[in-house]
Amino acid sequence: MDLVLLQNKLDNLSFAVLFVTMLIYWGGLAFPKIPVFPTLGTAGMAIANLCMACLLGARWIEGGYFPISNLYESLFFLAWGVTTIHLLAEWLSRSRLVGAATAPVAMGITAFAALSLPDQMQTSAPLVPALKSNWLMMHVSVMMLSYSALIVGSLLAIAFLIVTLGQPVELKGSSIGTGSFRKRDAQPQSSEATDRSAGLEEGTVASAQATAVLTPVSTAAPALSFNRLSLAESLDNLSYRMIGLGFPLLTIGIIAGAVWANEAWGAPWSWDPKETWALITWLVFAAYLHARITRGWQGRRPAYLATGGFLVVWVCYLGVNLLGKGLHSYGWFF
Structure with a gap:
């Protein structure tokens, strides 16, 4: 068997499958009433995962x-890890939005590795x-999984x-993903306020002395629908779980790297x-977990931290490969 030819076919097949899978997930968002899209998307991610494993x-x-x-091998290992974590996240959430977010990234990684890197960088x-x-296996594999x-x-x-863009949302509950939506604390109402609330539904307020017409006060921003609130809560909790999985792996990988470097x-x-x-990455996600566990942050504030962590x-x-120096460079075009 020509293993080089097999690898060339598998990397292109992985890209093609992930590209189609991305379109399937996006189609599922555009046409949510078609139930076959989530099943096809999951199957596509599983096939791509198997192709990259082979x-x-x-x-x-x-x-x-x-x-x-x-760089070529690490990119495909990273894409394999992303699809593996995706399958875990999708199994936990049963949400098609997971694939709509992860499939483009996995596809982009494989496209960069298979179509952009020069041949000499793809050769074993x-x-x-x-x-x-x-x-090598212990340190690098754990870092890539993290x-x-x-x-x-x-x-x-x-x-x-x-x-939740542009919409007021407030979450409550524990940081481990068992929370529910926090209803705003109800203020005690007087009998007059109760009468007015009842009269508002009829359009008038009747009292012993006079009858007044009330105009409803419009809110600044409409609240999210229940389905979007449920989706937002699921994404918030699932994001915490995946980062909670990656952070210990990152810690173990850094420690293993230090032991290897000392040797x-x-x-x-x-x-x-x-x-x-790597230390900056660890500090950013340590701050994220600290804010959620100790400070009780949920919702947008930790999401902003995680977004910064994505870039880091x-x-x-x-990014450090652009420097063209260092002991850990996987190489670049220069």
């Missing part, structure tokens, strides 16, 4: 090492001596902001650009 497996057999040593090459260690979970969680937070270079931390941005993850993973 690609990485073929890469492993061909090269004889865990396939995560260059022998490992450099520094990477010939069991820590990126996947954090990206999905951040995308769900962005989806929450879009769903390979004699120092656990050298303030390499990748290390610095991409700078940490891909």
Whole structure:
């Protein structure tokens, strides 16, 4: 079997399947009454996940090492992780909006890896001596899985902001996703206010002394419908769960990297650009979790933090490669 040819077919197939899957999820949002769209979308993500797993497996057999040593391999591992976390999130939420947010990102990652990278960066090459260690699988794979979970969680937070855009919404409940919507505290009403409320429904207020016509006061912004409120709550809780999954993985990955660095270079931390941005990523999502668990934040404020975290993850993973230096660079076009 020609493993190189198989990999070329699988990476293009992964891109094509994810592109169609993205259109299916978006079609499900445009035509919510067609029940087949969510099923097809889930099936598409599962097929793409399997294709990328087979690609990485073929890469492993061909090269004889865990396939995560260059930019091409890491991109497909990241896309595989995103689709895996997506399937978990969709199973927990049963919402088609999850795929509408995650499918474009997974498709973009595979398109960049399969269609944009030059051939020399897609070719499997022998490992450099520094990477010939069991820590390669432990450290890098855990870091990439943490990126996947954090990206999905951040995308769900962005989806929450879009769903509630321009609308007043307030959530309550525990941060572990068992909350419900907080009704505004009802103020005690006097008998006169009660009479007026009753009279408002009829258009007049009758009293012993006079009859007055009341004009309803319009609110500044209409409230969200119950369905959108339920969706917003689901996205908020699910975003927290996915970030809560990714943060411990990020912590373990950083610790494993420090142990490996101490073994390979004699120092656990050298303030390499990748290390610095990994620390920044950790601090951003630590602030997110602290705000939710300790401060009780829910809704828009933690969603803004997660949105910032989404950008920080991409700078940490891909942006530092633009510098063209550092011990962790996967390489670039230069």
